[in-house]
Amino acid sequence: MLQLHTSNMPRERTYIMIKPDGVQRGIVGQIIARFENKGFKLVAMKLCSPTKEHLETHYADLKSKKFFPGLIEYMLMGPVCCMVWEGDNAVKTGRVMLGATNPADSAPGTIRGDLCIHVGRNICHGSDSVESANAEINLWFSEAEQNTWGHHSEGWVYENVEEPKQEDGGAAASGTSNTVGTTVHAPLTAYPGANEAFNEYITYSDDASIGQDCPDLSSLKMVQGDALKTGDGRVKIVFFWGKYLKWQCWPTMIGMCEIAEKHPEIDVVGIAADKKEKDVLRFMEKGECRADCPLAFDMNWVLKDAFRNLMKVGALAVPHAFLINGEGKIVWRQAYSAGYQFATMGFYEQLLHVLAGDDISNPNGPNPEPEEDLGEEVESKDVFACQEVADAIW
Numbered sequence: 001m002l003q004l005h006t007s008n009m010p011r012e013r014t015y016i017m018i019k020p021d022g023v024q025r026g027i028v029g030q031i032i033a034r035f036e037n038k039g040f041k042l043v044a045m046k047l048c049s050p051t052k053e054h055l056e057t058h059y060a061d062l063k064s065k066k067f068f069p070g071l072i073e074y075m076l077m078g079p080v081c082c083m084v085w086e087g088d089n090a091v092k093t094g095r096v097m098l099g100a101t102n103p104a105d106s107a108p109g110t111i112r113g114d115l116c117i118h119v120g121r122n123i124c125h126g127s128d129s130v131e132s133a134n135a136e137i138n139l140w141f142s143e144a145e146q147n148t149w150g151h152h153s154e155g156w157v158y159e160n161v162e163e164p165k166q167e168d169g170g171a172a173a174s175g176t177s178n179t180v181g182t183t184v185h186a187p188l189t190a191y192p193g194a195n196e197a198f199n200e201y202i203t204y205s206d207d208a209s210i211g212q213d214c215p216d217l218s219s220l221k222m223v224q225g226d227a228l229k230t231g232d233g234r235v236k237i238v239f240f241w242g243k244y245l246k247w248q249c250w251p252t253m254i255g256m257c258e259i260a261e262k263h264p265e266i267d268v269v270g271i272a273a274d275k276k277e278k279d280v281l282r283f284m285e286k287g288e289c290r291a292d293c294p295l296a297f298d299m300n301w302v303l304k305d306a307f308r309n310l311m312k313v314g315a316l317a318v319p320h321a322f323l324i325n326g327e328g329k330i331v332w333r334q335a336y337s338a339g340y341q342f343a344t345m346g347f348y349e350q351l352l353h354v355l356a357g358d359d360i361s362n363p364n365g366p367n368p369e370p371e372e373d374l375g376e377e378v379e380s381k382d383v384f385a386c387q388e389v390a391d392a393i394w
C-alpha cells in the first residue's frame with residue numbers, strides 16, 4: 001500500500017467508543033482531550049444510541065462469554081460516543097491509554113485507571129487489533145463520515161513528514177506545516193462539466209510530442225513492479241520524477257498512485273530521472289519514496305532524452321507526466337512544479353476522456369495566430385511634458 005506521509009495521508013486508525021457510563025458521567029471531554037493531547041487525529045465522531053443487534057455485532061467475539069448479556073444490557077443504558085482516532089500505532093497505543101479491561105488492574109495514568117472502578121462500568125472501548133479496528137470503523141461509520149484531513153501539527157508530532165511545499169516562504173523547511181486546515185490534494189474527480197463538453201483550449205497540435213509513438217519502454221530497469229509494453233491496448237501514464245526533488249514530487253506521486261488504484265484498467269510507471277541507480281535504490285530502501293506503483297530507473301536518461309527529442313525542446317522538466325493511449329501514442333503531457341497535484345491541472349480530465357474513447361490529441365489545430373495589428377499608431381507622450389498624463393497620475 002501507499003506509504004507516503006504527507007499531512008493528509010491516512011495513518012493507522014482505531015475505533016474508540018465512550019460507553020454509556022462515560023457519557024452519563026460527563027467525561028467525554030476528558031477522554032477526547034487525552035487522545036488529542038497525545039497527538040492523535042480525530043477523523044470521525046458522533047453520539048448515537050445503537051440497537052441491540054448492532055451491539056451484538058460489535059461484540060460478536062464475546063457471544064459465548066457469561067458476561068455477554070450483561071455487557072449488552074450495560075451498553076444499551078444510554079447513548080455512546082463513537083470516535084475514530086488516527087495516528088501511528090493508534091490501535092496498540094489506544095489500548096494502552098485505556099488501560100486494562102478491569103479497572104482494578106488498570107495502571108494509574110490510564111483512562112480506566114484514573115476514572116473508573118468496576119469492569120462492568122469501564123467507560124470506554126478500544127479496538128484490539130488493526131483488523132478489528134477496520135471492521136469496527138466500518139460497522140459504526142459510513143465512508144462519508146470518515147474524514148481525511150491534514151493536521152497542522154503533523155510535522156511537530158511525527159519525524160520526517162514530507163510537506164508538499166507551496167509558496168510558504170520556507171515554513172515547510174523549518175518543520176512547520178503549510179497545510180493548515182486544508183486537505184492537501186483534491187479527491188480524484190473531474191471538474192464539474194468536464195465530461196459534458198470537451199475542454200477545448202488545452203490541447204494544440206503544435207506540441208510536437210502529441211500524436212507521436214511513445215518511446216520503447218524496454219530500456220527501463222524496473223525497481224518495483226512489472227515492465228510495461230506500449231501499444232497493448234491499455235492506457236498508460238509515464239511519469240518522470242527525481243529523488244532529488246522530494247517534496248516537489250510527492251503530491252504528483254501520490255496522485256499517480258491514486259489514479260493507479262482507482263483505475264486498474266490503466267498502467268502506470270514512475271521513472272526516476274536520477275544519475276545513479278544505487279542512489280535511487282538507497283532512497284527507496286530508506287522508505288523515502290513511498291509509492292506503491294511500478295517504479296523504474298532510466299539508465300543514462302535514455303527514455304528521458306527520447307521523450308525530450310519528441311517534444312523538440314532543450315530539456316524535459318520533472319516531474320512530468322505523459323498520457324499514452326491504447327495504441328501507444330502520446331495523447332497528453334503535463335509538467336508539474338512544486339505543490340501541483342497530479343490529479344489537478346486537467347490531467348485527470350484528459351485521462352477520463354481517453355478512457356471514454358475520445359480523441360484528445362488534436363481538437364484545436366495549432367496555436368492561434370497573434371491578433372492582427374490594427375495599424376493605428378499609438379501616440380507616445382512624454383509624461384513630464386504632458387499635462388493630460390500628469391493630471392491622470394496625480
Ligand code: RTP
Nearest residue numbers: 067071100101119120121122124125126127128
Ligand atoms: P472493550 O472491547 O470494551 O474495549 O474491552 P476489552 O477489549 O478490554 O475487553 P473485552 O474482553 O473485549 O470485553 C469487552 C467488555 O466486556 C466487559 N467485560 N465484563 N464481567 C466481566 O468479567 C467482564 N469482562 C469483560 C467490559 O466492559 C469489557 O470492556
Ligand code: MG
Nearest residue numbers: 125126127128
Ligand atoms: Mg474488546
